[in-house]
Amino acid sequence: MKHSILGALAVGASIAAAQSNSTTNAFMQSCAAFANSTQIPNSTFITATYVPAGTNLTFPNADPSCTRTSQLVNTAMCRIQANITTSSTSGLSFEAWLPQNWTGRFLSTGNGGLGGCIQYEDLDFTTSLGFASVATNNGHDGMSGRFFFQNPEVVEDFVYRAVFTGITVGKNVTQTFYKKSLTKSYYLGCSTGGRQGMKMVQDFPDLFDGVVAGAPAMNFNNLNTWSAHFLPVTGSNTSDTFVPQSLWNVVHDDIVAQCDDRDGVKDGIIEAPDLCPYQANALLCSDTVVAPNCLTQKQVATVNTIFSDLKAPNGTVLYPRMQPGSEKTGAFNAYYNGQASDKSDWIKFVVMADPNFDLTKFTPDLWAKADTLDPFNVATFKGDISAFQKRGGKLLHYHGTMDPIISSENSPRYYELVRSTMKQEPAQLDDFYRFFRISGMGHCSGGPGAHYIGNQRKQLADPNEPENNLLMNMVRWVEEGQAPDVVAGVAFMNDTQGGQVSFTRNHCRWPLKNKFSGSGDPNDAASWKCVSYNNTTPQSSEIVNYVPSSSQGTQVFISGYPYFCSGSRYE
Secondary structure, eight states: OHHHHHHHHHHHHHHHHHHHHHHHHHHHHHHHHHHHHOOOTTEEEEEEEEEOTTOEEEOTTSOGGGOOOEEEOOSOEEEEEEEEEEETTEEEEEEEEEETTOOSEEEEEOOOTTOOSOOHHHHHHHHTTTOEEEEEOTTSSSSOSGGGTTOHHHHHIIIIIHHHHHHHHHHHHHHHHHTSOOSEEEEEEETHHHHHHHHHHHHOTTSOSEEEEESOOOSHHHHHHHHHHHHHHHOOTTSTTOOOHHHHHHHHHHHHHHHGGGGSOOSSOOSOGGGOOOOOGGGBOOSSSOTTSOBOHHHHHHHHHHTSOEEOTTSOEEEOOOOTTGGGTTHIIIIISSSOOGGGHHIIIIISOOTTOOGGGOOTTHHHHHHHHOGGGTTOOOSOOHHHHHHTOEEEEEEETTOSSSOTTHHHHHHHHHHHHHTOOHHHHTTTEEEEEETTOOSSSOSSSOOBOSSSGGGOSOTTOGGGOHHHHHHHHHHHOOOOSEEEEEEEGGGOTTSOEEEEEEEEBTTEEEEEOSSSOTTSGGGEEEEETTSSOOOGGGOSOEEOGGGTTSEEEETTEEEEOOSOEEO
């Protein structure tokens, strides 16, 4: 009997293996035939290649600034490549990764920075989850803005057309290849990719069922001129206004001393940076505050300017301050090192249309020039997203509170713009739009906080735990109606993925803030709770403004943020 059972199991295993091989062979044949049997409009080149799981793809012709020379592929797929013409002077590189284990779901990835790099790591992450995934190089190769100079067609590709083309072509390619209709469509992107996702929500609301947009580079014109303004503020590294890295460490320690424990725990992570109206005046050199742990009067002014909203002459907030805490996660290297930021290419090649423009000559009147120019509405700051809501779309927006590249204070500003424009309170917006602040996260990843949230493969805490997979949480919201109340995050010892867990944190959706309950282990997410800003009377130092009940039904502006009032409350 024993031998009969073992024999039957062996036969069953052989049959299963044969069926699997047959399925794989059929998939390989479909892939091989695809390039010859399919036409992509305006395409001058197309290839289709079967890629087995475990392959290490190399990209020998990739622009060095993309820093992507290879990619390990974690699932078997058919890789479609094409060059697509978008105008007489522009075109894009397109990729579709079509997994053998397709779930019926479609997904578009986004780009980063000035956006000329295909993010192969996102293609791999999403195809391994069963999505048919697409990407483009956003209309140019590499991260330089030089391609924009006197070429509005390339600018149009960057602003929206490349990603839109990739989506429309990608959907057709996917359905043609599998000979089936898509079940659901999703988007995943961060930084420029976050702005691209928001652009689709605002201007092309019918494309996606679910959009995950991280640290979106919205208010784009002012973001870029804000990035450029740091050099005139800090001066070069020989200027008396310059603050060296060693003193930024002193500033960070002072910020932590002033603001860290407002969430109930002193752990080096500020849960609500908006409750930290930091000024560096206490670090002014004096008889009691001495070098090397003090700042000159001009250095104090530099720090205070950086942590202040940048305003137009009439007082309008053009772009919010850099949030306190970012100086710990790379803001010095990005903006405060006495050199022009690489983010300033937009100013040189598009706004000023002068490749030799001296960024030390930046003046505030460039704000008006950039805002007026606003090619193809690259600002991406529309508050009316009702068409996306009516279509039944879901938007999950997140931003790290220690982002050194894009101030995390711009994201709640956008949320409040949507809230005031659509005249909907959070309980209504929650039905389709939820924004989460990820405390202690840098730009899209990294930082001292519980930043492993599953927005990328490298950010997955546990591949088998859907609660820590932001993308699959979006799928559950769209397909099962279960909206995320929090974004679960994990921090590892020495920031080593999959190592010993340092602490966990449930990141709250806006406009709630995270606060330690006062008991239990502060390293355990269960010991924290999401509370409203007005659940208790805050300390006087925490009050940004008070909105009286007489303001009910009107729009007021608090620190440049629009609020549609529904009664008295502390802000």
